[in-house]
Amino acid sequence: MEYFVQQLINGLTLGSIYGLIAIGYTMVYGIIGMINFAHGDIFMIGSFIALIFIILLGVTAGSSFLLLLFALLLVLVIAMALTATYGWTVERLAYRPLRTSFRLAPLITAIGMSIVLQNYVQVVQGARVKPLQPLISGNFTIMEKVTPEGNFLVNLSYIQILIVVTTFILMAAFSLIIAKTSLGRSQRACEQDRKMASLIGVNVDRTISLTFVMGAALAAVAGMMYLLYYGVIDFYIGFVAGVKAFTAAVLGGIGSLPGAMLGGLLIGLIETFWSAYFSIEYKDVAAFSILAIVLIFLPSGILGKPEVEKV
């Protein structure tokens, strides 16, 4: 039981990170119907930028709480802004020229961009893993079990709380943006019918750019959380996390924002529980298999709108 609760906590944390990345996939897919394969690498860029600025600011676990809080907020804002610029540039260079083209062309440029970003970071920042001393340590012990071998503690660390809370705040904020603002309205209009939207005066290019910017900013948050949680990053984390997050987006129903979050949480939980109870090697197999099984029964994912085939 205690073990279960601990895994639940870990799974939710990981799932929140996946969910944040998955939102970027889902938003882009919703609006231009393409898989932005480079999105995972945008996430990786975000975590590198966060790493660089944390080191630059020189905060450590020993810094006073207020200073640490302020520094982390600053880093978050910088990382979001710079990563968003990367997202914007990728769209501008690799996807916009192909907007009216057929659907495989942007898929290939997306894969190309993913290769570019990975190797760009590898060339400039080096291929070695980058460690970061834990900044936020400490935890609550919420359960305790006495066993002959020793005590098993169920811990809820501060950083886990931070990740889950941030995720849900951002999730709510972005849902509000899409539901209430004129940007959100333009996005939904483009989603329905891009040509029509442009005819009635929606600036389609700008809307799509902003979608990429928003997705990248969220990915930067995820990247920073990842960095703080695991404490090591390298240029390759984008691929693995990206594939998982994309899986999450599809599992939840691609195009659906709550779906992306739900999918992220599910993938996080599946992975964590599989590693805990069965085998850590096959955790990805479990996640992918569940995706395939879900899609067989729900071909548009869990929360996706079923495609009506009007003849």
Place this chain on the structure above:
Amino acid sequence: MTTASPAAKERSFTDSIKDAGLAALVALVLASAIMGLRTTSLPGVGGLVVVPDLPLVVGAVLVVFVGRLLLDLFVWRKIIRIPVGDKWYRRPGGRPLAHHAQRLGIMFGPALLVFAVILPFLPVSDRYVMDLSILVLTYVMLGWGLNIVVGLAGLLDLGYVAFYAVGAYSYALLAHYFDLGFWVCLPLAGILAAFWGVILGFPVLRLRGDYLAIVTLAFGEIIRIVLLNWYTFTNGPDGISGIPRPSFFGLEFERGEHGFAGFFGLDYSPMHRIIFLYYLILLLALLTNFVTIRLRRLPVGRAWEALREDEIACRSLGINTTNTKLTAFATGAMFAGFAGSFFATRQGFISPESFTFIESALILAIVVLGGLGSQIGVVIAAVVMIGGLEILRELNFLKVIFGDNFDPTSYRMLIFGLAMVVIMVWRPRGLISTRQPTIALGGRKPISGEYVGEGQG
């Protein structure tokens, strides 16, 4: 520019400068973080430190500024610009190479074939050239195989490398556990790969579009992970070595009387095996090509293409779309299986590392860059991409420009990725985008790529 159209003149030189300035500004923002601030671990200091690198940023910004300006002045000016509102839209470049393709298709194909056949006897063909040619041909074969699935049937398969892996491991394991030879294993590997294609395809082929893409990607990863972790059976990450080499009708390529050289009274040379492998893969690739061309003209091939054009119409004409998709999937998988067992016998060693997603992406890129459904396009794209990748290994001359610290190998994939983006933006429909009809009453006229569908699955 004297040849610029009247519309292009409206953009003045200052506009171009402004435009380039903006691009440089963006580059400055981008470069400042990742390029300008490098994380390294210094000796003696615990943890990482950040080292600023101003020259790199300045260099990058300058390159962007000048590059953008030159492009704007000399390349984009030539392309007709269509004013829409107060903005300029560049007409997507890349008129299909229709006419060239047609002429190319007639003469280029046979010429290429003749060249491929005599290549081993040309004076330039040393060990390096032959190895490279074998590699290129392997990708040509894989491209042709995937072309059936993506180009003809319009099904997006992002896990094609899984079947390549199945083929390679089938041969390696059959040889290891049952002592079977290459020629027995080759068809078995193809059959096994096709069988896996059916097993994996059956549940997922009713998914549409990108759902199919992610599930195929997932299957590719699953197979790789299983190969990696099923240590007792596949030897895990250590891979399988000592895979038997193919024999020439029972003659091994070895020294002595009973070897190939001895039997034919030749002097032993390690090149014999290489040349033999070359012809083997050439034959396999040509078989793939031949079968594909034949299949296209049969009802099943037409059904594949019809499926790509309109699945609902297919069903209204009594075509069992599930079976049709499965045959496409299985046929593509079978050729990947053949290629896989060739890969195993050529390398003598395989490990899961050779079957990562990037391989699938590479094969898909070859198919899309070549032009979906175009056989000759795949050849050109494979030569360009694989050849290019190899040439990028030889970037040492750039040291002259960048100084001795320059390490070319790490730039290889960077340039490769950029090239992928640039070619695709330049020719979104691929190098050869026309489609050849499979039957005609009068003369066969190539069909412009604009009309050809791209599939939903």
Place this chain on the structure above:
Amino acid sequence: MSAAAATQGAKETAGSSAEAPWANDPVLTVDHLTMRFGGLVAIDDLSFRVGRRDITAIIGPNGAGKTTVFNCATGFYKPTEGMLTLRQSGGASFLLERLPDFRISARAKVARTFQNIRLFGGMTVLENLMVAQHNPLMLASYFTLGGVLGLSHFRRAEREGVELARYWLERIRLVDRADDPAADLPYGAQRRLEIARAMCTKPELLCLDEPAAGLNPRETAELNELLRFIRDEHDTSVLLIEHDMSVVMEISDHVIVLDYGKKIADGTPDVVQNDPAVIAAYLGVEDEEVDEVEHEVEAIAKGPADA
């Protein structure tokens, strides 16, 4: 006339058609067909018969459920309730609601066209017609094996297939465009090609969804002739949806009128034409109000001119 009276009227015409010619040997019998999409009832307890070697027209206002009837009959939708029986002239009969869509075309021999043309745009006109002969050609190629080996048996079958295609191309006057991509044809030719493609499956029942939509008067006249030819020379029963009353009244033997998923009239063109319920449904108002509405329309038409 009230809604209740309208249904009453429909029942009368239906009752009187019990002895109608199309009830004797129907190729398609639809019984109590109901199709719901969530809360929307697109077809509500619909029954009718399609006579063999008749041209039967289904008419009705937009959204009446006409296309949905086709989709149920050709297996694209599974009806919520009801039974669709197809009887071939050879005697075999099929329950269409139990067959998957491709079997309906392959075995029960029901072919169709689509309201939004669905040709294989990137394939040539001839290829479109060859794809339609997929099943017989597939058999002739011994499920591809014989074809790959280049057996003469298949080559002969393919030649026959091309001849069939040429026959239909001559019929629709497209022989000289046989090698052009289908998407390149003008609209009217695309409509004709879709009909020819359906005919290449050698159907018992041909279902046409608004074949005259977008055609000019000359093309419409040709279409009428083509449909008569199909009925008379190919022993094929035709079921068509059409908004163009000139087509419906001129060529159909039997007209069924739908409104809001219900049948409101069923009979020969003359009978249906004069049915008050049909007139009411088409004008969207009850009889007494027709004059009123006309006045309103006139007033609106004048309005902007005054301003």
